[in-house]
Amino acid sequence: MNVPVTRRNAVLGITVAATSLIVPSILRAQSAGRIVVIGGGFGGAACARALKRADARLQVTLIEPNKTFISCPLSNAVIAGLRQMEAQQFGYDKLAAEGITIVAQAATAIDTQKRSVTTADGTAFGYDRLVVSPGIDFQIEALPGYDAAATEKMPHAWKAGAQTLLLRRQLEAMAEGGTVAIAIPANPSRCPPAPYERASLIAHYLKTNKPRSKVLILDAKDSFSQQRLFETAWKELYGDMIERIALSQGGRVTSVDPATMTIVTEFGNYTPDVANVIPPQRAGRIAEIAGATDATGWCPIDPVSFESKLVPNVHVVGDACLGGGIPKSASAASGQGKACAAAIVALLAGRAPAAPRLTGVCYNTVAPGYGFSLAGNYQPKGDIFAEVEGGATSPVDAPRELRAREAAETERWFETITADTFG
Amino acid sequence: MPALINVPAKAKRGDVIEIRTLTSHIMETGFRHTADGKLVPRDIITSFICRYNGAEVFRADLFPAIAANPYLSFFTVARESGKFEFEWIGDNGYSSTASTSIMVE
Numbered sequence: 396m397n398v399p400v401t402r403r404n405a406v407l408g409i410t411v412a413a414t415s416l417i418v419p420s421i422l423r424a425q426s427a428g429r430i431v432v433i434g435g436g437f438g439g440a441a442c443a444r445a446l447k448r449a450d451a452r453l454q455v456t457l458i459e460p461n462k463t464f465i466s467c468p469l470s471n472a473v474i475a476g477l478r479q480m481e482a483q484q485f486g487y488d489k490l491a492a493e494g495i496t497i498v499a500q501a502a503t504a505i506d507t508q509k510r511s512v513t514t515a516d517g518t519a520f521g522y523d524r525l526v527v528s529p530g531i532d533f534q535i536e537a538l539p540g541y542d543a544a545a546t547e548k549m550p551h552a553w554k555a556g557a558q559t560l561l562l563r564r565q566l567e568a569m570a571e572g573g574t575v576a577i578a579i580p581a582n583p584s585r586c587p588p589a590p591y592e593r594a595s596l597i598a599h600y601l602k603t604n605k606p607r608s609k610v611l612i613l614d615a616k617d618s619f620s621q622q623r624l625f626e627t628a629w630k631e632l633y634g635d636m637i638e639r640i641a642l643s644q645g646g647r648v649t650s651v652d653p654a655t656m657t658i659v660t661e662f663g664n665y666t667p668d669v670a671n672v673i674p675p676q677r678a679g680r681i682a683e684i685a686g687a688t689d690a691t692g693w694c695p696i697d698p699v700s701f702e703s704k705l706v707p708n709v710h711v712v713g714d715a716c717l718g719g720g721i722p723k724s725a726s727a728a729s730g731q732g733k734a735c736a737a738a739i740v741a742l743l744a745g746r747a748p749a750a751p752r753l754t755g756v757c758y759n760t761v762a763p764g765y766g767f768s769l770a771g772n773y774q775p776k777g778d779i780f781a782e783v784e785g786g787a788t789s790p791v792d793a794p795r796e797l798r799a800r801e802a803a804e805t806e807r808w809f810e811t812i813t814a815d816t817f818g
Numbered sequence: 819m820p821a822l823i824n825v826p827a828k829a830k831r832g833d834v835i836e837i838r839t840l841t842s843h844i845m846e847t848g849f850r851h852t853a854d855g856k857l858v859p860r861d862i863i864t865s866f867i868c869r870y871n872g873a874e875v876f877r878a879d880l881f882p883a884i885a886a887n888p889y890l891s892f893f894t895v896a897r898e899s900g901k902f903e904f905e906w907i908g909d910n911g912y913s914s915t916a917s918t919s920i921m922v923e
Binding site: 645 | 822823824838840842886887889
């Protein structure tokens with residue numbers, strides 16, 4: 396084939412020659428690439444591990460201020476006294492043993508021009524590709540009255556740890572006949588069915604220990620994930636202990652007053668004995684520092700590579716990204732982390748990443764030995780992830796043996812995903 | 819469910835006050851078909867009126883694109899103690915009313 400020589404492809408030819416002769420000899424002398432991962436949760440840890448396993452020559456650095464990871468999945472059981480906090484905790488020793496550099500510092504600044512991350516102690520880490528997996532932060536300004544001090548009186552318990560135990564202690568200290576209110580924000584939020592699982596397990600604790608008490612749900616949504624399964628179970632197990640005020644019944648919480656333990660909705664005031672206030676959410680702060688968040692507070696991504704649509708060479712996985720149809724969950728974050736790792740390996744090798752197929756699984760336990768689940772499949776469609784065929788939800792009419800089996804599966808799912816990520 | 823109304827119980831004369839209302843209604847658009855192809859007839863609220871001691875202070879026309887359980891929030895000036903009356907009117911002779919009182923100091 397005869398290609399006419401023009402100024403343009405003549406210049407290109409020179410560039411190609413320069414690249415193939417000079418740059419590779421420099422690259423060969425170094426590692427295959429430097430990847431920094433910010434955030435050691437289910438998304439970031441899975442991504443770091445998958446990167447190192449895909450190519451041992453990659454320099455993978457995981458920046459995470461907490462030396463111990465505390466899992467949100469199954470933490471509702473800790474609140475209800477059905478599980479010990481120790482069972483929720485995982486370390487990074489196994490990741491370090493695989494050659495991942497663990498930096499126990501908070502990332503405080505990102506220079507996307509110089510491709511460098513700075514941690515709280517002033518150390519800078521250069522990268523070829525950056526993965527941001529910071530989970531969620533709260534939109535405090537969206538809920539007047541809910542400042543840092545308020546979280547000590549009206550715990551959110553939406554990041555597992557001290558808050559989980561605080562809510563647990565408040566439930567234990569509450570007198571018989573009291574009311575526990577749970578304020579639920581609109582979507583998108585971390586793990587959309589989890590507030591309803593929490594309501595269920597708190598009702599289980601109350602029924603067992605303080606049977607005249609109530610759970611009051613103040614909800615900024617009209618409908619929710621697996622609603623029929625939850626409502627059927629509530630009726631069967633807890634009668635009228637759980638009352639829910641939906642959005643169209645005036646359930647949206649507009650402000651709180653911790654001094655008087657008041658929760659204000661669009662149409663009324665409530666003064667419960669225990670107030671679990673789950674505020675509206677957005678991507679973790681460092682995503683904003685990276686310049687990866689848009690006006691929604693979340694991070695738009697290319698669904699094939701997880702690369703930010705706003706900043707180059709920065710990838711966002713887990714709760715912080717705008718995943719389209721994928722609910723924000725540990726299972727989704729883990730899948731995204733691994734798919735992002737595969738995409739980065741391909742990009743570093745100069746190949747186009749393959750479109751990932753992701754699966755999200757969500758187990759809910761409404762009482763010991765009573766569980767149900769939702770599984771969904773997701774693929775890139777245009778700009779976002781769309782749910783595709785093959786998903787399944789537990790049947791509404793099912794014998795208790797199936798519920799017991801799904802409750803046991805919940806434990807096995809947890810053992811599997813935590814071993815996969817940290818074990 | 820009766821309509822939900824939020825008017826401050828007390829206000830100072832001249833204060834701008836927010837009024838919120840929410841009423842349960844299906845707001846069927848009239849554009850949908852059943853599985854066997856029949857058109858589902860339109861059934862919406864068409865207008866909403868708020869009166870303050872008998873005088874109209876706010877009115878809204880509603881259309882098929884408005885979602886079920888219409889929520890309306892608006893502002894007025896607290897002039898005198900008295901009564902707010904609310905009225906929703908719709909297709910098929912639908913009519914619903916609610917009222918609440920305010921103390922103006």
